[in-house]
Amino acid sequence: MKKVNKLQNQNRVNWRTFLKDVFICSLEAYGGPEAHYGVFTDQMVVKKKYITEEELIELIALCGILPGPSSTQTLVAIGYKMGGPILAFLTMLVWALPVLTLMTLLSFLYQFLERMNLSFEGLRYIGPMAVGFINVAAYTIGRKVVKDKTTLALLLFGAITTYFIREPWIFPLVLIIGGIVSIITSKKEELWNRVKLNPPWRYLIAFAVFAIGGMALASISQNKIIHLFESFYRYGYLVIGGGQVVVPLMYSELVEVNQFMTNQEFLTGYGLVQGLPGPMFSFSAYAGGMASRGGSVLHQIMGAIAGGIGIFLPGILLIYFVYPVWENLKQITGIKVSLKGITAVAGGLIITAALILMQKNGFVIDNFIVMIITTALLFTKKVPAPLIVVLVLIAGFII
Known part of the structure; x- marks a missing residue:
């Protein structure tokens, strides 16, 4: 059942629209991870409802445990949830490549x-x-x-x-x-x-x-x-x-x-x-x-x-x-x-x-x-x- 729900969740997300929202996040995210999470909450949770606030907090906790760029990993994890590893990779490019x-x-x-x-x-x-x-x-x-x-x-x-x-x-x-x-x-x-x-x-x-x-x-x-x-x-x-x-x-x-x-x-x-x-x-x-x-x-x-x-x-x-x-x-x-x-x-x-x-x-x-x-x-x-x-x-x- 979980696999079916996951596939349905991925299929209903328009990748172009999602990546556009990621790009909006990249333009608004100043000041380090703490400030970035506020942008993610506004764009990914409140406006577009890709994930719930509880899910975002859990992802922040996960990425806080892992080595690496925590806010980047959080956004990539959202991309993974929405469309699997390929969309996660594209999320990374749209988020980080401009800067x-x-x-x-x-x-x-x-x-x-x-x-x-x-x-x-x-x-x-x-x-x-x-x-x-x-x-x-x-x-x-x-x-x-x-x-x-x-x-x-x-x-x-x-x-x-x-x-x-x-x-x-x-x-x-x-x-x-x-x-x-x-x-x-x-x-x-x-x-x-x-x-x-x-x-x-x-x-x-x-x-x-x-x-x-x-x-x-x-x-x-x-x-x-x-x-x-x-x-x-x-x-x-x-x-x-x-x-x-x-x-x-x-x-x-x-x-x-x-x-x-x-x-x-x-x-x-x-x-x-x-x-x-x-x-x-x-x-x-x-x-x-x-x-x-x-x-x-x-x-x-x-x-x-x-x-x-x-x-x-x-x-x-x-x-x-x-x-x-x-x-x-x-x-x-x-x-x-x-x-x-x-x-x-x-x-x-x-x-x-x-x-x-x-x-x-x-x-x-x-x-x-x-x-x-x-x-x-x-x-x-x-x-x-x-x-x-x-x-x-x-x-x-x-x-």
């Missing part, structure tokens, strides 16, 4: 300014503005994840550990420790209750092949595109909690370890993506393009493509694997319990990212003022994020 294209073009911004003999100083306030966005994300997520003494301790553990150890391997380690501590300290019984699952293993196998194959190729190849794909794919499966959480991982490896770009260039891209609609993981296209500079235009575009595909692919493969068995999977208590500790540690990572990026920007008076004003405007919610970006750009070129 990925824009961020790829913005990776050429510094070359453009240099060719036009325009000063890079005009971008100097984008960095402090980006720190303001991270400050708000750190406060919002920190307030959400700290629920007791254990989660507060895990948040501080994540912040302090990653502040003093700036190596790429430390980030997955502290996240795993957070999940383990949460399980150990849990008072709930039967955490690993058995449920009957029949998952599509091909997607998990593909996920593992890309992960293991990417690391193997990167270890024997000097090709930068391969190395970038492996790095961004790794970011995609290590991050739980959306675009803000991936920032410290990317910053540590791309700026501090490999020095693919400067602190200012990194923050410029992160600041600009705040003014664009769509998933914040699209920052990966900018970062991949910037890391591939020094060769041809095609090589830089390939770097942006490697970054964009790499960071989105693991999350999409995981949602393809998990969603068909979600009704049974969500009954496993241990999965939900571990998420409590993982998200607490992730909150600590964002706090550290905000602190380090403030230090890198320099505590000069005008940078500090821009950061404070940006943070205040975001808290008041009276000025849209895109307008803040535009105003900061104008101020940089005028002052």
Whole structure:
């Protein structure tokens, strides 16, 4: 009976109309996962009634458990529910491709300014503005994840550990420790209750092949595109909690370890993506393009493509694997319990990212003022994020 209802549900949905609604979501979705869910509720639940509000909340919970871009996975899961894996893939393209294209073009911004003999100083306030966005994300997520003494301790553990150890391997380690501590300290019984699952293993196998194959190729190849794909794919499966959480991982490896770009260039891209609609993981296209500079235009575009595909692919493969068995999977208590500790540690990572990026920007008076004003405007919610970006750009070129 469930299979019949599912097929009827898929057949009655006009794919073109559904994808048009997805595109509307992509144009209205500013400000990260929390804001995106409001857009999804308005467009997918209230206006078009593709799913119920209860179903949307369940999908948000599912994607909160999984690594990857949570709001993207939520929308892709809705596409899967409406039309299966093909419509889910088209949903992903319509949702993410426009902003990925824009961020790829913005990776050429510094070359453009240099060719036009325009000063890079005009971008100097984008960095402090980006720190303001991270400050708000750190406060919002920190307030959400700290629920007791254990989660507060895990948040501080994540912040302090990653502040003093700036190596790429430390980030997955502290996240795993957070999940383990949460399980150990849990008072709930039967955490690993058995449920009957029949998952599509091909997607998990593909996920593992890309992960293991990417690391193997990167270890024997000097090709930068391969190395970038492996790095961004790794970011995609290590991050739980959306675009803000991936920032410290990317910053540590791309700026501090490999020095693919400067602190200012990194923050410029992160600041600009705040003014664009769509998933914040699209920052990966900018970062991949910037890391591939020094060769041809095609090589830089390939770097942006490697970054964009790499960071989105693991999350999409995981949602393809998990969603068909979600009704049974969500009954496993241990999965939900571990998420409590993982998200607490992730909150600590964002706090550290905000602190380090403030230090890198320099505590000069005008940078500090821009950061404070940006943070205040975001808290008041009276000025849209895109307008803040535009105003900061104008101020940089005028002052």
